[in-house]
Amino acid sequence: MASPAPKSLSLKALAYVLAICAAILAFEGWREWSAHDAALAKARHEARNLARSMRQHAEDTYEIAEQAVGMVAYELGTTGTDAARLGRAEAFMLHLLEGSPRLAELTVYDATGHWLVSTAASGPEVEDRSADDVFARHRDSDTLAAAFAEPVPNAAGDALLTTVSRRLEGPSRRFAGVVVATIDSRYFNAVHGKVDVGPRGAITLYDHAGHTLTGEPFTSPIASSSVALFGPRPGSGNSGDYEFIPAADGVARIAGFDRGARYPVTAVVAVSRDEALADWRHGALLRGIATLVFTLAIAGLGLRATDQFRRRLHSDAVLKQKEGEFRLLAESASDLVERFAADGTRTYISPAVERLTGETPGELLGRNAFDVINDEDRPAVEAAAERLRQGESEQETVAFRRLRRDGREIWLETSLRVAAEPSGQFSVVGVTRDITDRKELELRLEGMALRDGLTELANRRAFDTALAREVALARRTGTPLSLLMIDADRFKRFNDDHGHLAGDACLKSIAVLMARAARRPADVAARFGGEELALLLPATDLAAARAIGVDLCRQVEALAIPHPRNLPWAVATVSIGVATLDPRREDAVPEATWLLGTADLALYDAKAQGRNQCIAGPRRFRSRLVG
Known part of the structure; x- marks a missing residue:
């Protein structure tokens, strides 16, 4: 029989068991505190993301309004404002509203500030704008840029109205009035009402001066606290989060905000701190009970093990032999x-x-x-x-x-x-x-690194990789490889007239048509640089590639994007140069530089011959003839 172990050894074993139980409880407490902080961080992150989404939605709405007043101003500036043309303009305005439920009404005012035509059945909310600061600004300045007015209550007092306006010019660029698009805050309230921010949460929009753009803050507990965003708030930046306790109800809230860069709009999303931590509290209670039960079980087993400790000393050697394997599996x-x-x-x-x-x-x-x-x-x-x-x-x-x-x-x-x-x-x-x-995250990030942020087409890096790969494949298989170089006609003038945001929107529209033209998996539509785009078509001969280019020219023209200085069409168009590398020909030059250079020459030929057309490049490489 083995001799009994010293009493002190049993006490040490008991102390060891208790220390393990204490360590388990301490670790669980630290883990729950970390989970608490993580839940708050998640709530702040989600509030910022939701504020960014609401800001983006609001900016999209103002962009639609800006485009609408621009199109109406262009239509009337081109045709005039007599009764017959105003009737056609009213039909055009109603058509615009049918396609964009975000706008409440469109109204045209003459040079004296009195309304000429409106989509409102009983007339516009404001019949005379001659005393408005925004009207005076359009009248006294020759800029065609859109203006955004401060929000004002509607006639019934149950909503706020925000306007986007643009100068209307007659012959010789003389001031002929103002085109105004009105946005009702009830539209935003309806959209925000579909977003779940909890019973005590709220979503609010402000302009950059701190004026409320939505009707909700009439009763919202976050209205007074959010005004701090528009004063000297250190470190706030264009996006962020903060916590506050409004005096209205004393409920602690977490708020995320996002300030727009394109339009003067700031979105604020606030959620109740208690609601944000509700899931954590429920889980912490269950985990705490489970940890307590587990700790008590460990303690009970430890006490029993201590009692049996002396009888198990003889198994030490066996336990040590298996310790490495046991620890590897247990951990x-x-x-x-x-x-x-x-x-x-x-x-x-x-x-x-x-x-x-x-x-x-x-x-x-x-x-x-x-x-x-x-x-x-x-x-x-x-x-x-x-x-x-x-x-x-x-x-x-x-x-x-x-x-x-x-x-x-x-x-x-x-x-x-x-x-x-x-x-x-x-x-x-x-x-x-x-x-x-x-x-999957790594693959998504890799895919994002190869996309152009504006057009969502492949970027230059992805295009260069695809070009090298397809040229090598064409050499091996003897199949033709075609390249279309596409450039927006007089694009600098377009940006000068309409602004870079409109230029970006124009490029996006052209990119959508290009993406549709790249039907096959191996086809690559890419942004080559600036307003220059490229379409790589493997296994496509020159005739087929040129047919695609001609069709693309017609599709871009059919978009009817206004471009008054792109004559004779007065709409946005593109010029396209096509080149084909055909290894089956005896005089073929199977090199990527040849394909790029020939397509580039064809593009310059297309511009030199009048633009808005697709020109095929020469079979043999030659120097650039057109500057």
Whole structure:
């Protein structure tokens, strides 16, 4: 019989158990505090993101209003303001409102400030604007830029009206009046009402002077606190968050705000702090109860273990021998733990495999691990296993794809380590976890790095990569490769007349048509630089490519984007140069520089010959003839 252990040893074991229980409770308290901070950080982040979305929606609304008054002003400035033309203008304005429910009304005022035509059945909210500061600004300045007025209550007093106006010019650019688009705050309130910010949350819009643009702040508890955004608020910037307690109801709130750059609008989204922490409190209570029960169970088992401690001293040697294996498996209990023989056959697999792959341990035990790995990833995994077998390394980490039982492909990461066997045979222990979300994020970020931020087409970097790849493929396969170089006609004049925002919108519209023209997976539509775009068409001969270019010219012209100084069409157009690399021809020059240079020359020929047309480049490279 083993001799009894000293009493002090039992007391030390008891103290050790109590220390473990205290450490568990302390760790859980720290973890819950971290979760509390994370919940607040998430609420602030979501409030900022929602404020950004609401600001973007408001700016889109003002952009629609600006475009509407611009089109009406262009229509009347071109045709005049006699009775017949005003009738056609009214029909045009009603058509614009039907296509844009965001606008409440459109009204045209003459040079004296009295209204000429309006979409409101009983006349506009304001019949005479001669005394308005905005009207005087349009009258006294020859700029055609849109103006944004301060919000005012409507006649019924139940909503706020915001206006976007533009100068109307007659012959010789003489002041002929003002075109006004009105936006009702009830539209914003209806949109905001569909967004769930909790019973005590609120969404509010302001202009950059701090005036309310929506009707909600008449009763909103965040109205007075949000005014601080428009004074000296250190570090506020254009986007951010803060916490406040309004005097109206004393409820602590988290607010996110976002200030617009294109239009004078700021969105503020506030949510109740208690509502933001509700899920955390509920989870913390359940986790706290579970931790307490677990700690009590540990304490009970520890006390019992202490009582049996002296009788188990003789098993120390066995426990020490198994300690390494036990710790490896115990520390990875939440991940999949496997043991493999030298040929990759599984000799042990933990129950976590069912959560990870949907398969049971019994279905995979005894099967080779390499069989389930994606064929593209298998060579790298086999090479890592070979390095372990050859003793070149003791640990390897590999990432690979495999299918779950439900057919969904997932990414897994496995850490492999050589393990000692009592028999001396070679074996490897692997710890596996799911990294699908991380891989998908990496792929999304990689895709974003290859897209142009304005047009959503491929950027120059992606285009250069695709061009090199397709030129090499054309050499190998002997198939033709065509390139269309596309440039917006007189685009600088367009920007001078309409502003860079309108220029961006014009490029976006052209880019949409280009993306439609790139129908096949191998086709690449890209922004080459500035207003110059490119369309790469593999396996397409010159005739087919030129037909696509001619059709694209007609589609852009059909957009009817006003461009008065692009004569004779007075709408936005494009010029296109086409070149084809055909390896089947004896005089072919299968080089990317030749294809780019020839298409560029053809583009300049198209501009020199009158613009708004598609010209095919020469078969042989020549110097640029047109400046």
